[in-house]
Amino acid sequence: MRIAVIGKGKMGTLIRSSALAKGHEVIGCFDNTDKDRLNVPVDMLLDFSHRDNLDWVLDYTKKNGNGLVYGTTGLEEADLEKLQNISEKVPVFYSTNYSLGIAVLKQVIEKVTPLLREDFDMELVEKHHNQKKDAPSGTALTLLEAMDPNQEYQHVFGRQGMVGARQKEIGIHAVRGGTIAGEHSVYYCGQDEILTFSHEALSRQIFVNGALKAAEFLQNQIPGMYSMKELIN
Ligand SMILES: NC(=O)C1=CN([C@@H]2O[C@H](COP(=O)(O)OP(=O)(O)OC[C@H]3O[C@@H](n4cnc5c(N)ncnc54)[C@H](OP(=O)(O)O)[C@@H]3O)[C@@H](O)[C@H]2O)C=CC1
Numbered sequence: 001m002r003i004a005v006i007g008k009g010k011m012g013t014l015i016r017s018s019a020l021a022k023g024h025e026v027i028g029c030f031d032n033t034d035k036d037r038l039n040v041p042v043d044m045l046l047d048f049s050h051r052d053n054l055d056w057v058l059d060y061t062k063k064n065g066n067g068l069v070y071g072t073t074g075l076e077e078a079d080l081e082k083l084q085n086i087s088e089k090v091p092v093f094y095s096t097n098y099s100l101g102i103a104v105l106k107q108v109i110e111k112v113t114p115l116l117r118e119d120f121d122m123e124l125v126e127k128h129h130n131q132k133k134d135a136p137s138g139t140a141l142t143l144l145e146a147m148d149p150n151q152e153y154q155h156v157f158g159r160q161g162m163v164g165a166r167q168k169e170i171g172i173h174a175v176r177g178g179t180i181a182g183e184h185s186v187y188y189c190g191q192d193e194i195l196t197f198s199h200e201a202l203s204r205q206i207f208v209n210g211a212l213k214a215a216e217f218l219q220n221q222i223p224g225m226y227s228m229k230e231l232i233n
């Protein structure tokens with residue numbers, strides 16, 4: 001497959017080397033400083049960069065008709081709408097986390113939350129490296145959606161000061177430090193018992209493997225929006 005990578009950072013460079021090792025042709029890593037260099041057709045774009053690249057990436061995709069594997073987090077609602085719109089023309093794979101473990105964790109959370117939420121307080125903690133730009137992580141927001149699909153809870157991002165007794169809320173907490181590749185824990189805290197569901201990324205390779213698997217999957221799909229659910233079920 002002929003691939004172009006959007007992003008030249010930690011993920012972009014690892015995707016490039018891993019795709020080459022799998023025998024794909026990678027024409028390069030790009031961002032908005034050198035987008036004009038991306039002037040040949042490709043089969044697939046993999047974007048792990050920053051939302052500021054989204055508009056030109058979508059313009060290129062509209063013209064070229066390539067598939068798009070999108071992994072950049074820190075998106076706004078309007079960005080998601082843009083991805084949804086272009087998925088009417090080309091196949092788009094979107095996930096805030098390309099690891100198999102988080103895909104399974106999301107399904108676990110969807111199943112256990114209805115059994116616990118009446119009697120247990122729910123909290124979410126994510127930990128990442130000290131270079132991460134967005135907080136909370138995209139994965140934390142995805143897990144939050146799985147915990148509260150109908151938005152019945154107040155979402156409290158960190159607590160500070162005289163917060164008073166806990167209300168019908170889910171607390172979301174972001175830790176940033178060192179080289180943590182990514183850790184997500186969902187806590188269900190009840191009377192004298194706690195259930196914790198955790199996932200720890202030990203390296204970024206798990207995200208890269210998932211993203212390349214998504215690209216290979218997407219190659220054979222018609223236009224539409226695809227997610228990890230389709231890859232694992
Ligand atoms: N979905 C998933 O499974 C995963 C998603 N991610 C997400 O992928 C993205 C990249 O992560 P990572 O590689 O670790 O980050 P890095 O900071 O290492 O790389 C980010 C890349 O985006 C570019 N960039 C940063 N800011 C801007 C901007 N304002 N406009 C245009 N380009 C910009 C950087 O260029 P420069 O260095 O010049 O600023 C760099 O090339 C993040 O959103 C992260 O959350 C990460 C891991 C897994």
Ligand SMILES: O=C(O)C1=N[C@H](C(=O)O)C[C@H](O)C1
Nearest residue numbers: 073096097132137138139182
């Ligand atoms: O920036 C990162 O590193 C990661 N970002 C994604 C996120 O925001 O959820 C996925 C993973 O946790 C690593």
